[in-house]
Amino acid sequence: MILAVGLPYAALLAFFVGIGYRVLSWSRAPVPFRIPTTCGQQKSLPWIKASWLENPYTTAGAVARVASEVLVFRSLLRNHRPERLGSRLVYSPSGWLWLGALAFHWSFLIVLLRHLRLFLQPTPRWVLALQSLDGFFQAGMPVVYATDAILLVALLYLLGRRLAQAQLRYLSLPSDYFALGLLLALAGSGILMRYFARVNIVEIKRYALGLATMSPALPSDAGALFYFHVATLSLLLAWFPFSKLMHMGGSFLSPTRNLANNSRMKRHVNPWNPAVELHTYEQFEDEFRDKMRTAGIPLEKQ
Amino acid sequence: MRDQPIILAGLAVFLVIASFPFWYNAATLRAAARPALQLPPGKQCVAPVKYMKAYHMRMLDSWRDQVVRTGVRRYTSPGGKTYDISLTGTCLSQCHQDRAKFCDRCHSYVGVRAAYCWDCHNSPGNAVRTAR
Numbered sequence: 541m542i543l544a545v546g547l548p549y550a551a552l553l554a555f556f557v558g559i560g561y562r563v564l565s566w567s568r569a570p571v572p573f574r575i576p577t578t579c580g581q582q583k584s585l586p587w588i589k590a591s592w593l594e595n596p597y598t599t600a601g602a603v604a605r606v607a608s609e610v611l612v613f614r615s616l617l618r619n620h621r622p623e624r625l626g627s628r629l630v631y632s633p634s635g636w637l638w639l640g641a642l643a644f645h646w647s648f649l650i651v652l653l654r655h656l657r658l659f660l661q662p663t664p665r666w667v668l669a670l671q672s673l674d675g676f677f678q679a680g681m682p683v684v685y686a687t688d689a690i691l692l693v694a695l696l697y698l699l700g701r702r703l704a705q706a707q708l709r710y711l712s713l714p715s716d717y718f719a720l721g722l723l724l725a726l727a728g729s730g731i732l733m734r735y736f737a738r739v740n741i742v743e744i745k746r747y748a749l750g751l752a753t754m755s756p757a758l759p760s761d762a763g764a765l766f767y768f769h770v771a772t773l774s775l776l777l778a779w780f781p782f783s784k785l786m787h788m789g790g791s792f793l794s795p796t797r798n799l800a801n802n803s804r805m806k807r808h809v810n811p812w813n814p815a816v817e818l819h820t821y822e823q824f825e826d827e828f829r830d831k832m833r834t835a836g837i838p839l840e841k842q
Numbered sequence: 843m844r845d846q847p848i849i850l851a852g853l854a855v856f857l858v859i860a861s862f863p864f865w866y867n868a869a870t871l872r873a874a875a876r877p878a879l880q881l882p883p884g885k886q887c888v889a890p891v892k893y894m895k896a897y898h899m900r901m902l903d904s905w906r907d908q909v910v911r912t913g914v915r916r917y918t919s920p921g922g923k924t925y926d927i928s929l930t931g932t933c934l935s936q937c938h939q940d941r942a943k944f945c946d947r948c949h950s951y952v953g954v955r956a957a958y959c960w961d962c963h964n965s966p967g968n969a970v971r972t973a974r
Contacts, residue, residue: 564853663950682900743876
């Protein structure tokens with residue numbers, strides 16, 4: 541009971557509080573100047589074509605750039621791999637990371653949304669529609685979801701990529717493998733429960749619905765595999781805010797992406813600059829007018 | 843700094859979306875009760891109930907393959923009884939006459955479309971209805 545009910549609630553609390561804490565602390569970080577990455581022609585003279593997306597000079601452009609980053613991971617398309625071509629070192633674009641990341645993230649989102657059928661009563665129509673779209677190929681019984689297969693393949697690719705390339709192996713940290721391993725355990729146990737060691741889904745829904753309505757009830761006949769699934773999910777949720785997975789929130793708050801490059805059009809004053817005491821030329825002349833006049837220096841005001 | 847209100851708004855939107863199940867269920871006010879099924883009185887299912895709850899779709903799938911591909915039309919249950927392999931003739935006629943009070947209860951509870959079983963298999967008394 542403590543494991544099956546306390547753990548998910550504690551993990552969810554850690555997830556929400558952790559994300560709130562991280563984002564709030566980021567929101568307090570000073571961003572005094574415009575520091576966008578400028579990958580295209582900036583806005584200047586009217587007859588020079590400006591690149592509104594690569595070097596956004598309006599808020600709309602910056603929003604579009606962040607959106608393209610969040611939705612289709614545009615900067616991953618610029619991933620280049622150094623290769624030796626004879627005696628030369630060439631950098632050729634490599635789209636595999638982009639494809640793997642895109643496949644993983646979108647499948648994971650759809651899998652997550654599909655799980656809403658267990659947490660919502662009645663199940664909304666759009667969840668059912670998503671589910672039947674996902675099972676479009678109607679292969680096997682129960683129907684194999686396309687996202688289940690894509691998710692697993694993408695995760696294995698992302699893991700294999702870290703293991704196969706020497707440079708990446710050198711760069712990879714234990715936390716990178718931990719994230720992939722956790723996601724693989726989560727997806728693997730879910731796939732096992734759907735296609736191989738099946739569980740009584742009615743009891744699972746009663747349990748999930750109980751969690752969502754704050755009246756927890758244990759499933760009567762769930763096995764170790766189900767509790768493993770819940771435990772890995774809880775671990776993922778609890779660990780999320782304190783890991784690199786926070787790029788979910790961070791990608792919106794990256795100042796090199798979300799600022800418009802309008803430094804030449806708008807003056808940005810650092811808000812905590814100390815007040816600078818100015819001594820203008822007029823004041824200087826007022827102060828030394830007599831001396832300047834005797835020395836024969838030309839004056840603005842006589 | 844100046845962007846703090848925007849960031850807080852974004853965070854609030856995320857928290858509202860992420861906690862969707864909590865307030866959705868609170869709004870619809872449905873209790874998390876098991877669906878009530880109309881069980882045939884005093885009858886033994888073709889396999890243990892615990893197995894059927896998790897694997898009935900597998901069994902029906904293999905039944906279809908047996909009949910259509912290998913021509914095997916008799917099934918021997920773990921208890922030793924034999925049955926005709928037929929969803930309409932055995933399951934729906936002899937025990938679960940009213941699909942709406944048995945199959946559909948759980949299927950709509952967990953949001954499972956019954957693939958394409960119902961496109962053909964309607965027990966005699968049942969009006970044809972759309973699969974859900």
